[in-house]
Amino acid sequence: MTKLAQWLWGLALLGSAWAALNVGALGLELPAPCRDVLWPLPAYLLVAAGCYALGTVGYRVATFHDCEDAARELQNQIQEARADLSRRGLRF
Amino acid sequence: MASKEASRTPAWSRLEPEGRSPPQNTYSVLLPTYNERENLPLIVWLLVKSFSESGFNYEIIIIDDGSPDGTRDVAEQLEKIYGSDKILLRPREKKLGLGTAYIHGMKHATGNYIIIMDADLSHHPKFIPEFIRKQKEGNFDIVSGTRYKGNGGVYGWDLKRKIISRGANFITQILLRPGASDLTGSFRLYKKEVLQKLIEKCVSKGYVFQMEMIVRARQLNYTIGEVPISFVDRVYGESKLGGNEIVSFLKGLLTLFATT
Numbered sequence A: 001m002t003k004l005a006q007w008l009w010g011l012a013l014l015g016s017a018w019a020a021l022n023v024g025a026l027g028l029e030l031p032a033p034c035r036d037v038l039w040p041l042p043a044y045l046l047v048a049a050g051c052y053a054l055g056t057v058g059y060r061v062a063t064f065h066d067c068e069d070a071a072r073e074l075q076n077q078i079q080e081a082r083a084d085l086s087r088r089g090l091r092f
Numbered sequence B: 001m002a003s004k005e006a007s008r009t010p011a012w013s014r015l016e017p018e019g020r021s022p023p024q025n026t027y028s029v030l031l032p033t034y035n036e037r038e039n040l041p042l043i044v045w046l047l048v049k050s051f052s053e054s055g056f057n058y059e060i061i062i063i064d065d066g067s068p069d070g071t072r073d074v075a076e077q078l079e080k081i082y083g084s085d086k087i088l089l090r091p092r093e094k095k096l097g098l099g100t101a102y103i104h105g106m107k108h109a110t111g112n113y114i115i116i117m118d119a120d121l122s123h124h125p126k127f128i129p130e131f132i133r134k135q136k137e138g139n140f141d142i143v144s145g146t147r148y149k150g151n152g153g154v155y156g157w158d159l160k161r162k163i164i165s166r167g168a169n170f171i172t173q174i175l176l177r178p179g180a181s182d183l184t185g186s187f188r189l190y191k192k193e194v195l196q197k198l199i200e201k202c203v204s205k206g207y208v209f210q211m212e213m214i215v216r217a218r219q220l221n222y223t224i225g226e227v228p229i230s231f232v233d234r235v236y237g238e239s240k241l242g243g244n245e246i247v248s249f250l251k252g253l254l255t256l257f258a259t260t
C-alpha cells in the first residue's frame, strides 16, 4: 500500500467514525454535551496539528547547530592542503 | 610460495580463526565533479589524509563530466601525485547528471563498499571512519550522514534556508516515514550490491534521487545506520542546483508519497 493510500484509509476510518457518532448511526447515541464537543473536533485537531508542526519546526530551526568549529577547522586544513600539494608539484 | 605454505599446514589448523583472516574490505569513494577545479585537490587531500590515518583500504573514483573549468586537468595531476591505484579517473564527455555519474563510477569500483559524497567540501572525509565503524557495529546495509541529529549541523546557512530545510524535512518525515533523518543529504556509505540494487530501482533524477534511494531502501528492508555530520556550505565554486529546487523537491516528495 502506498503512503498516500495509508493516509486516505486512516482519514476515511476516522472520518466515518466521527460522522457515525455525530448522526447517531448504528444506535451510537451520544449524550448531548458529548456531541457538542464532537462536532467541532476535527477543526480543533487541525489547529492542534498546525501548532505542533509550527512549534516543532521552530524549535528545530532554533536548535539547528551552527558548526563554527567545523568551518574553522576546514579553513585551516585548506591552507595545509594547499601548501602540501604545491610542494608535491600541483599547479592549482 | 603461498601454496607451499598451505600444503605444509595441517588441515586442522586451517580451521582456526587466525589461520585465515577475513578478506580485507575496500572502500570506493565516488566523487562526481562538475566545475570543481578548486575543490577537487582539497577534497582528495583530505580523503587521503583520513584514510591514511584510519588505515582502511580505499580508492577514489573521480567522475568528471567534461567541466569547462579544467577540473579534469587537476584530476590528472592528482592521479600522478597519488598514483593511479588510488585515484581513478573515469570522465565522461558531457554533463549527464549526478544519478548516472554514480552508475558510471560504480561500474569501475573494485571495493565491496561504496562511499558517495560531494566534491565541494560540504562533506568532510573525517567522518568516513565513523561511517565505517557504524557500519560494522550493526552490519548496516547503508550508513547515512545526517545534519539533523545529535551533533550534526550546518555552517553558512541563513535563517531562511534553515527554515526551508527543517520544514521540508518535517513534511517529508510525516508523509514518508522513511526511517532515516536526513533524506536529501548525499554523504552515504553503501554495501556495493545494495547500491547496485537501489540504483536499478530508482527512477527520479537529481535532488529527489537521494530521497528515493532511502525510501526504496526501506521498502526492500535494508537496514540504515546514521552518523551526525557537519555540513559546511561550499566555499569555492557555485551551486549547480538552480532556483526551482523547492518546486522539484515538492514534486518529488509528492510522487514518492503517491507511488511508494
Ligand SMILES: Nc1nc2c(ncn2[C@@H]2O[C@H](COP(=O)(O)OP(=O)(O)OP(=O)(O)O)[C@@H](O)[C@H]2O)c(=O)[nH]1
Residues within 6 Å of the ligand: B031, B032, B033, B034, B035, B036, B063, B064, B065, B095, B096, B097, B098, B101, B117, B118, B119, B120, B122, B234, B238, B239, B240, B241
Ligand atoms: N559528474 C557530475 N557531477 C555533478 C553534476 N552535477 C553536480 N555534480 C557534482 O555533484 C556534487 C553535488 O553538487 P552541488 O552543486 O554541490 O549540489 P548541492 O550540494 O546540492 O548544492 P550546493 O552545495 O549548494 O552547491 C558536486 O561535487 C558537483 O560537482 C553532473 O552533472 N555530473
Ligand SMILES: [Mg+2]
Residues within 6 Å of the ligand: B118, B120, B122, B234
Ligand atoms: Mg554541495
